Amino acid sequence: MAHHNLRTVVRFEFLRTLKKKSFWATTLIVPVVIGIVFGLVSFSGASASKSVSAQKGATISFLYLDESGLISAKLGKDSGGTPVTDRQAAIEAVRAGTADDFIYIPKSPAREAVQVYGKDLGLFESGKYSAAATHMIALAVKEKVNNPELTALAAGRVSFSETMFKDGKVSGGIYAVIPPLLFLALFYLVILFLGNQILNSTVEEKENRVTEMILTSVNPSSLIIGKILGILATGAVQMLTVGVPAAVGFIFLRGRAGIPDVSLAALIPSPSSMIVGALLLTVGFILFAGALVAIGSMMPTAKDANGLFGAIVITMFVPLYAVPLILSDPGSPVVQVFTYFPLSAPVTAMLRNGLGSLSGGEAAFVITELFILGAAAIALAVKLFRHGSIQYTSKVRLRAAFTRRR
Structure with missing residues (x-):
């Protein structure tokens, strides 16, 4: 009799809970929210990747002053740049709106910051100015080194394959x-x-x-x-x-x-x-x-x-x-x-x-x-x-x- 009553209680409690709408609402909201979050993350990631790729591949017109000697005249021209000799005048041109972008490369860009001045195009679009400067400097370094492998290593583009062991077996x-x-x-x-x-x-x-x-x-x-x-x-x-x-x-x-x-x-x-x-x-x-x-x-x-x-x-x-x-x-x-x-x-x-x-x-x-x-x-x-x-x-x-x- 006791076992019969126990089964009855288990069945009653189980079915009573499953019949509640609140139970299913609470249960189903978790996978739904997770799906929405992953969807938003995927959409945002795709949009951000597309925006970054567009910025990297974008060709813009800009003024530049290179005191390091890295940028050759041909590279500067091919990148869309116009060389200037007066730093302050170039900054004032961007401030006045007569120029969209000015890139100043100091004598030692490895120790000093490369300065970028540009017209504010919004939080994400304005990033194309720094992207253009980075791309131009990377090409200049590649020209100087003239070795794609050393260039990749210097840029930190190194891949690793790691295998760890635990108790004599490969660890996950x-x-x-x-x-x-x-x-x-x-x-x-x-x-x-x-x-x-x-x-x-x-x-x-x-x-x-x-x-x-x-x-x-x-x-x-x-x-x-x-x-x-x-x-x-x-x-x-x-x-x-x-x-x-x-x-x-x-x-x-x-x-x-x-x-x-x-x-x-x-x-x-x-x-x-x-x-x-x-x-x-x-x-x-x-x-x-x-x-x-x-x-x-x-x-x-x-x-x-x-x-x-x-x-x-x-x-x-x-x-x-x-x-x-x-x-x-x-x-x-x-x-x-x-x-x-x-x-x-x-x-x-x-x-x-x-x-x-x-x-x-x-x-x-x-x-x-x-x-x-x-x-x-x-x-x-x-x-x-x-x-x-x-x-x-x-x-x-x-x-x-x-x-x-x-």
């Missing part, structure tokens, strides 16, 4: 960090999207005054566990709804829309890091879900319960402020405290797991700790709900809940 580098850290993203997604629902899952029955009727057919343990499992199932639906379009978009849009062209082989992580990440996500969710249900079981109204939700969320984001320390010194006392303190442990451990600084022993300890504390939080939630199921006007006192009646 920065890209191998991404898959384990996806568990951290999913953890934030589930808690932020479903946290309020978990918190209010027991408060709704109390506010609707139906707890007495529910407890006549379902025991508190089945009710609480069923609600958590049902909400976890809706969380899986959310993760698939957001994750599948993101994965498909990444695969087909690599190298476009601002997405780096990363080889899929480079994203293959070690199986151990993925297993640890999945376990940390599961036990972290159990702990936070148990804590939120326990808070909801204590409070008489959703308004009272939501006041504590912010405090829970803050503890999730505090470890992010220690990311530089986690990267540079994962063994520091601060990082260790964050790793083992229950409310910051899931985020910190998942960060360290993705970055490769979480040892097997630390991972086993944190997973065991969170599982035990999560089970304890669920047991506490059951006890609080049983004690305060008909306490509609005031919050449940922990001392009263644990005091046995004579």
Whole structure:
């Protein structure tokens, strides 16, 4: 009978959430916003690239004074320049509008700034003046060196191919960090999207005054566990709804829309890091879900319960402020405290797991700790709900809940 009631609660909680328009609105808005952002980034990138290319290839008329001797008369003429001898007169000509652009090249352009004076054409269009000066100087250097390879090296146009090894095998580098850290993203997604629902899952029955009727057919343990499992199932639906379009978009849009062209082989992580990440996500969710249900079981109204939700969320984001320390010194006392303190442990451990600084022993300890504390939080939630199921006007006192009646 208990198992039957548990399945009933899970099914009811799952279907009730899926039927809510707010659930789908919240879930679908994430991929829609991501798609819009990537579209805007792609459009802006294409426009900027087109503008830069146009500026590089543009031929404009300008005055120039070359005190370095780099620019030959032929190169200056071919670039659209007219040589002058009076610097101040050329500047005044641009100021008066009789000339559009004046380029002054000092005796040592490597140590002194090349000065460009021009008519203001707007934030982006005015960049063509500096582009013309840069192009002309680059051609002059190429003429002097007369060696395309040395010119390219001097300009810093050098490509590198890097291969790193870890434990005798080729390491994926920065890209191998991404898959384990996806568990951290999913953890934030589930808690932020479903946290309020978990918190209010027991408060709704109390506010609707139906707890007495529910407890006549379902025991508190089945009710609480069923609600958590049902909400976890809706969380899986959310993760698939957001994750599948993101994965498909990444695969087909690599190298476009601002997405780096990363080889899929480079994203293959070690199986151990993925297993640890999945376990940390599961036990972290159990702990936070148990804590939120326990808070909801204590409070008489959703308004009272939501006041504590912010405090829970803050503890999730505090470890992010220690990311530089986690990267540079994962063994520091601060990082260790964050790793083992229950409310910051899931985020910190998942960060360290993705970055490769979480040892097997630390991972086993944190997973065991969170599982035990999560089970304890669920047991506490059951006890609080049983004690305060008909306490509609005031919050449940922990001392009263644990005091046995004579």
